[in-house]
Amino acid sequence: MSESAARALAKMFERMAEAIEAEKDHLSELDGAIGDGDHGITMSIGFKAVSAALSALDLDAASPSEVMSTAATGFLDAVGASTGPLYATGFRRAAQTLAGRENLDLPACRDMLAALSEGIRERGKAQRGDKTMLDVWLPAAQAAATAVAEGRSKPDFWAAVTSAADNGAAATATMVAAKGRAARVRERSLGHLDPGATSAAALVRAMAEAL
Amino acid sequence: MSESAARALAKMFERMAEAIEAEKDHLSELDGAIGDGDHGITMSIGFKAVSAALSALDLDAASPSEVMSTAATGFLDAVGASTGPLYATGFRRAAQTLAGRENLDLPACRDMLAALSEGIRERGKAQRGDKTMLDVWLPAAQAAATAVAEGRSKPDFWAAVTSAADNGAAATATMVAAKGRAARVRERSLGHLDPGATSAAALVRAMAEAL
Amino acid sequence: VKKFLNNPNDVVEEMLDGLIAAHKPYLQPIGNSRRALVARNGPRPGKVGLVIGGGTGHEPCFVGYVGKGLADAVAIGNIFSSPPPDPIAKCAVAASGGAGVLFVYGNYAGDVMNFEMAAEIAEEKGIPIRTVLTTDDIVSSPVEDKEGRRGVAGNFFVFKVAGAACDRGMTLDECEAVTRKANDRTYTVGVALESCSMPQTRRHNFEIGPDDMELGMGIHGEPGVSRERIRTADEIVDTIMDNIFKEMKAEPGDRVAVLVNSFGATPQMELYILFRRVEQRLAAKNIAIEANWVGHYCTSLDMVGASISILHLDRQLTELLHHPCQTAVLTINTPETP
Amino acid sequence: VKKFLNNPNDVVEEMLDGLIAAHKPYLQPIGNSRRALVARNGPRPGKVGLVIGGGTGHEPCFVGYVGKGLADAVAIGNIFSSPPPDPIAKCAVAASGGAGVLFVYGNYAGDVMNFEMAAEIAEEKGIPIRTVLTTDDIVSSPVEDKEGRRGVAGNFFVFKVAGAACDRGMTLDECEAVTRKANDRTYTVGVALESCSMPQTRRHNFEIGPDDMELGMGIHGEPGVSRERIRTADEIVDTIMDNIFKEMKAEPGDRVAVLVNSFGATPQMELYILFRRVEQRLAAKNIAIEANWVGHYCTSLDMVGASISILHLDRQLTELLHHPCQTAVLTINTPETP
Numbered sequence A, B: 001m002s003e004s005a006a007r008a009l010a011k012m013f014e015r016m017a018e019a020i021e022a023e024k025d026h027l028s029e030l031d032g033a034i035g036d037g038d039h040g041i042t043m044s045i046g047f048k049a050v051s052a053a054l055s056a057l058d059l060d061a062a063s064p065s066e067v068m069s070t071a072a073t074g075f076l077d078a079v080g081a082s083t084g085p086l087y088a089t090g091f092r093r094a095a096q097t098l099a100g101r102e103n104l105d106l107p108a109c110r111d112m113l114a115a116l117s118e119g120i121r122e123r124g125k126a127q128r129g130d131k132t133m134l135d136v137w138l139p140a141a142q143a144a145a146t147a148v149a150e151g152r153s154k155p156d157f158w159a160a161v162t163s164a165a166d167n168g169a170a171a172t173a174t175m176v177a178a179k180g181r182a183a184r185v186r187e188r189s190l191g192h193l194d195p196g197a198t199s200a201a202a203l204v205r206a207m208a209e210a211l
Numbered sequence C, D: 001v002k003k004f005l006n007n008p009n010d011v012v013e014e015m016l017d018g019l020i021a022a023h024k025p026y027l028q029p030i031g032n033s034r035r036a037l038v039a040r041n042g043p044r045p046g047k048v049g050l051v052i053g054g055g056t057g058h059e060p061c062f063v064g065y066v067g068k069g070l071a072d073a074v075a076i077g078n079i080f081s082s083p084p085p086d087p088i089a090k091c092a093v094a095a096s097g098g099a100g101v102l103f104v105y106g107n108y109a110g111d112v113m114n115f116e117m118a119a120e121i122a123e124e125k126g127i128p129i130r131t132v133l134t135t136d137d138i139v140s141s142p143v144e145d146k147e148g149r150r151g152v153a154g155n156f157f158v159f160k161v162a163g164a165a166c167d168r169g170m171t172l173d174e175c176e177a178v179t180r181k182a183n184d185r186t187y188t189v190g191v192a193l194e195s196c197s198m199p200q201t202r203r204h205n206f207e208i209g210p211d212d213m214e215l216g217m218g219i220h221g222e223p224g225v226s227r228e229r230i231r232t233a234d235e236i237v238d239t240i241m242d243n244i245f246k247e248m249k250a251e252p253g254d255r256v257a258v259l260v261n262s263f264g265a266t267p268q269m270e271l272y273i274l275f276r277r278v279e280q281r282l283a284a285k286n287i288a289i290e291a292n293w294v295g296h297y298c299t300s301l302d303m304v305g306a307s308i309s310i311l312h313l314d315r316q317l318t319e320l321l322h323h324p325c326q327t328a329v330l331t332i333n334t335p336e337t338p
């Protein structure tokens, strides 16, 4: 089933690109309030580059791991910014986890989410509660681990993951930023959603739809 | 009556300064529409400088001609712009006309207006209908000449002069500018009052009140 | 419109405090007049003096072009107002090295009257004066009335050539002639997206509609020659370059200098986008860019807009363009001998 | 907000077309990467290479500081976005003369991550990398968290010192040390009157009320550290200088360099008014200005606002500040021997 796993991942990235495109203006607006107003643009450039990189890949021959690492490089080379290294490292770590795997079953998805959030954490040295995208990826990965441990069905798994992501994103409004540009405005970041967390929640929803 | 003629002229310049101060914003707005928006500011700086120069003069000793030439230099040194040379030349010419005279009777006022408008015409090389301050000073001088020739009373004299000035200023709205900055916008100057003509009419009214 | 200001009536005096202090290495007041500044390293015996000047609000014009190899003295007026004759005459005296003095300034009624009165004063003191009016704004009057055009950002090139000619020891006649040639071969068109606002009023001088732009904009916040729908950067440059090509008789292989100038609030990023298209249009005609400047060179307070100036070079103008100079905003070095 | 633009998504690429063409005499693309540019006259064997970079929207930063005597290469990101590791690593390779390469850039999470990844790539190729983060924005974090501060317009001074150190043939250790010293002695505070607008949105990033200003503004359109009522120019400078004096341990007789920088739309006239007060405040403490720059040196698109940076000099920094350089926006000559 190598073909369909690679294709499923490619479809996932397509969905992610669509989700970002739909939220682009909203994300930039959120970033304008506490950052530099470019988050929607940056994410849009990044996922367009991922689509372009993947469309150059032979999905019949590629492994899921290759899809992930192609996405990582495509994203990084197009974007830079904070999100470039964060997601590129996350995707690379996910590619390592998927290496040798040909099947995107729930444990694979769990491991992918764990690797992704771990990569982001390592690169950005942020913690939960710092009002960043990690406040989405960490609870999402945690929910995935719990769901697998509890032997949940696929729909239940993704329902748990997306709801953890959405709650994490919503919770950033109550946090004072400790990382990234928003950390400079200190208490003034209170009451605003974190743009990176908001886009992360959209990405998780795109994952759920595609996988 | 030397004292009172010099003092009368000084009072005239004070009135002029007040009139410009009152119209300052309006004049700049008119200039903004077809010029560079500074006419009110320029005239205000100029007449404040005239007041300052005259306050340094001993009005008990000064002749009317000296008052006029002091005003000319004060205005010119403070202002530059178009109005600086135009009014400075006009005032200087008026000073020449008043030389040796100690009395501001109606013929003297007529000659002063004639010299003033002649000085402006020479310096600026404009003609009637060019949509400039000359469209006020020339008809005002003409009305003064006619009024003296017809033996009018002082109130009638000034009524004729101010009404000629006001009509001249109003008529500039129907002209296409041929001199000054407004000439560059060509037909687009139509329908707008000329700022220099508008301020000239205010000056004539100040003269009428003071003399 | 918000600005960094104290009392708006003191704006010119305070600016002068700042710029005289900031540019001390290049210039100093003449006597106790702060409206007449002379280059420390400029005037010298036997050299034709170059006096430039005009109103304020165009910074770094004109004061930024005073220094060794460029202008010898600058007379400074109020905002958008010609200086009066007195400081101009002081500049002429300070710039004079016994070989005459050249006045170069923009063709505006006010400047002409004041500089002419100053020329009379200087000539009474035995200083021969020649005048070149800059008239590079090609849309400000039709070609039949070339002398009636106003001078805008292209005066940058005219000053540069004049300053080099003077510094090379050319005679007053020669300086005048080559400066006139530079002016004749300089073509500028400006476009404004928003009008400027005066410190005293802090309102836009006039309004340009949200979808409109003003073509042929001058540098004093006075309206341009036509109001048009706003277009893309490339289309705007195309309009400008079409106007310039209509007058500039350039052959393939000719060389030009290019100035893409911000009117104040338009940032450098957009200027580069404009320059990109200028370069494309010139390259398509096989016209080479000998040198270019992209930035704030002749502004109009906080106006949003830009102008494009082209100097059509010949051998003499090329040499004078590269002649070394050192001023607050323009330093050109002798090319290193390899 | 109106701008000179074609397709807003192409704005960075088109700007690069323009600036690469405009600044040909100073720099060229590395291979076929337009996001990595190298000084024509910069890298040489035995010299420590200086690589700078960051997002676009700050023009003339960073590209204007590439050339002989200053930076050897620049990596260019999207608007307000760090460049990715790849062009930075290309810059490191191009700048390397075998004596190591110094990275100097602003302290932002994104830049740090990308430059660090690039440093790893370069070191795998055997190029020793040292990094100095600029952290001159003194209001962005309290003094206890000095390392957490961001780098803003004061990077101008840090680049200048670093470039001079490299050009003088100092070792990588020495270059790093003196650059770090320059950064430690550079103090900047910025104030915005209006926020900037991105080409893609053409809306203000955020709104500042009609009577308000934003103190501690950064150079990316991100909000500053406090919103205050707008005050006079002198009062604003006083607030800024009070902040700077609180940290800068300058004695009477000390010397400083001053940069009064426009964020984009604030015109030169207002910068001079700010400089005037800076000079007064320094003079009152008997601190002399060794050199100053007043203009557009590190902008934030079309933001209305300005920043003041002070470099507290010592003998070594003074020498390096005056070291000659030739770049698109900064030319400093060897002083003429009298």
Ligand SMILES: Nc1ncnc2c1ncn2[C@@H]1O[C@H](COP(=O)(O)OP(=O)(O)O)[C@@H](O)[C@H]1O
Binding pocket: A031, A035, A036, A037, A038, A039, A042, A043, A081, A082, A083, A086, A120, A123, A124, A125, A126, A131, A132, A133, A134, A179, A180, A181, A194, A195, A196, A197, D080, D081, D082, D109, D110
């Ligand atoms: N150290 C970090 N770790 C995790 N996420 C971070 C970190 N720094 C910033 N972020 C995320 O990046 C987002 C901003 O991304 P973006 O606007 O694209 O980059 P930039 O800040 O470079 O403009 C923030 O909203 C935050 O979620």
Ligand SMILES: Nc1ncnc2c1ncn2[C@@H]1O[C@H](COP(=O)(O)OP(=O)(O)O)[C@@H](O)[C@H]1O
Binding pocket: B031, B035, B036, B037, B038, B039, B042, B043, B081, B082, B083, B086, B120, B123, B124, B125, B126, B131, B132, B133, B134, B179, B180, B181, B194, B195, B196, B197, C080, C081, C082, C109, C110
């Ligand atoms: N050649 C001229 N002759 C007479 N009046 C003129 C001439 N040129 C301009 N003016 C007058 O000057 C006025 C503008 O004055 P002002 O705004 O103070 O000067 P500037 O045009 O230098 O900004 C015009 O409205 C017009 O009435």
Ligand SMILES: [Mg+2]
Binding pocket: A031, A035, A036, A037, A038, A039
């Ligand atoms: Mg951002």
Ligand SMILES: [Mg+2]
Binding pocket: B031, B035, B036, B037, B038, B039
């Ligand atoms: Mg005017």
Ligand SMILES: [Mg+2]
Binding pocket: B036, B038, B081, C079, C080, C081, C082
């Ligand atoms: Mg004017």
Ligand SMILES: [Mg+2]
Binding pocket: A036, A038, A081, D079, D080, D081, D082
């Ligand atoms: Mg950014």
